[in-house]
Amino acid sequence: GWANNLVLVALNSVIVRLLFPLAAVGMADFANGQGWGVLNYYAVSGVAAIVVSVVVMDLVIYLQHVMVHAVPLLWRLHRVHHADLDYDVTTGARFHPLEIILSMLIKFATIILLGPPVLAVVIFEVMLNATAMFNHGNVRLNPAIDRVLRLVLVTPDMHRVHHSVEDDETNSNFGFSLPWWDRLFGTYRDQPRGGHENMIIGIRTFREPGMTSWISGMLVMPFIGKVSGYAINRREWAGSKAVDDEK
Numbered sequence: 001g002w003a004n005n006l007v008l009v010a011l012n013s014v015i016v017r018l019l020f021p022l023a024a025v026g027m028a029d030f031a032n033g034q035g036w037g038v039l040n041y042y043a044v045s046g047v048a049a050i051v052v053s054v055v056v057m058d059l060v061i062y063l064q065h066v067m068v069h070a071v072p073l074l075w076r077l078h079r080v081h082h083a084d085l086d087y088d089v090t091t092g093a094r095f096h097p098l099e100i101i102l103s104m105l106i107k108f109a110t111i112i113l114l115g116p117p118v119l120a121v122v123i124f125e126v127m128l129n130a131t132a133m134f135n136h137g138n139v140r141l142n143p144a145i146d147r148v149l150r151l152v153l154v155t156p157d158m159h160r161v162h163h164s165v166e167d168d169e170t171n172s173n174f175g176f177s178l179p180w181w182d183r184l185f186g187t188y189r190d191q192p193r194g195g196h197e198n199m200i201i202g203i204r205t206f207r208e209p210g211m212t213s214w215i216s217g218m219l220v221m222p223f224i225g226k227v228s229g230y231a232i233n234r235r236e237w238a239g240s241k242a243v244d245d246e247k
Contacts, residue, residue, distance in 0.1 A: 028121040037115015053116030062181040065174040076222040083206040092136035131177040135159035
């Protein structure tokens, strides 16, 4: 439940603070001081550098999200996020500590290679965390508003499809903040086939509250079961059959 999700959030915060004291903003400041990154090499600055940085970092997050679904070892970590049966705003911060470490390493590498301004990293971090909470919120927008908003921002209904138990639905709508990448790379799905009211949240073979809702279950989840069921090349509809992947 949400209380155990918050425990995991607290644990993640401690790990990040211990292992990565510089954090993303500190790394950006250091990289700029060293003149590292494409933007520094080509002397791109000002508003242009900020816009390019935010868009590129969001693309990296999209690609990272696809990667953790496509690589079985990484899916072991990421399924902690997907196994939440009580989909709400705390789900947006429910990640295994090892996935948090992986995310930070990828973010550091992106900053070193790109050389974004410190302000761009601050803007991106605020945007990413705010939209992660927003699009995992258990809220429904007016359909007309949702249609317009999802042209520029990932909405709760758009991202909720990604948390379906069905292969073809969970392997869609990977974006966190900007919705453009899903449309560009063909991973966009407008609605679940049975509608949101009938869509089942979670992972088929992780339905026990002791495993999905308690901190002890979340921490051991990457180390048990099989992972073949949600590889990125599994885009078919399983229908009413249970996927025998993680038993």
